Amino acid sequence: MNRSFELVEFFSGRKATFYTVLFDGEETTEGDKFLNNEQVKQNQAFADLKHYFFNMLEKFGAQQQFFKHEGRQHDMVRAYYVRRGNLRWYCVYWSREMVIFGNGGVKKVAKTQDDEHLKESEYAMRWVNQCIEKALEEGRFGVDYDGRITGITTFNAEEF
């Protein structure tokens, strides 16, 4: 999954800016793939998820307690989830003001590792996280107080 990618704006509001990931050679961003996933769209909690999502954007910001840690220890990979529908939406959590959403789906297994699609979605965000951390160390990536990315938004796989 070590592919080049671009971070593109997804949704923005009064309290936060959400980005998503467009992998090299793809037409659809990871966030849009999640929103267009039939299983997700048919899920009973999808409309609730939308309401939580826009409440974070406009009223509350992306507060940490709404996200579940899913990646490795100390990384920024989280799952945004609505338990009643078992929805998992993987992301890189930067702050209350900025989150990068990836892909995800409906979790029907006990362990994410047992679902190829969810596993891939999580690992994709681990890769994004790894690239961001490296760019951050090198001083090439930053986020301002409004949650806007100030550094690079294109990440070439060869460099990371």
Add this chain to the structure above:
Amino acid sequence: MDKQKTKQIREEFKQLESSNARLIDKQMEISSQISRYLQQQGLTQKELAQKADIGESQLSEIMRGEGNPTLKTLVKLEEALGQDIIVAPSFHEEKVRKKGFMHIPAKQLERFTMEMLGEPFGEISTRIVSGLDQGNITYEESYESESKQREKLPLAS
């Protein structure tokens, strides 16, 4: 990127309406309040659960914005935090009626959502002001309940 398709997907998402919208608003409001108090007091969720004598998983559910706590549970949390979690807007109405405005410390301003300003004080002209420091410039944020307009003005010295 296929911009047309992207636009269509996002528009469809925006159009979704949850039948639980009001419930979710309240759940997130409660979660947000508790989260703020935890930060202010340097407490962890675990410590709060112990102090309030409620289950950690129950508190975790409340914090995720998915809980449906009873009043009894909320009172336990309020007592443990020494703060109000839910404040009825009418609580402030008397102050507003007497003065015509009320002053809210900037750090508490987030608690007063536009919905709160619009509904309970709709009949009277309410002005809520709060000093807000942004860098070296001090602003006065002014909320007019009747128009629900929010404007930012330099603070008169």
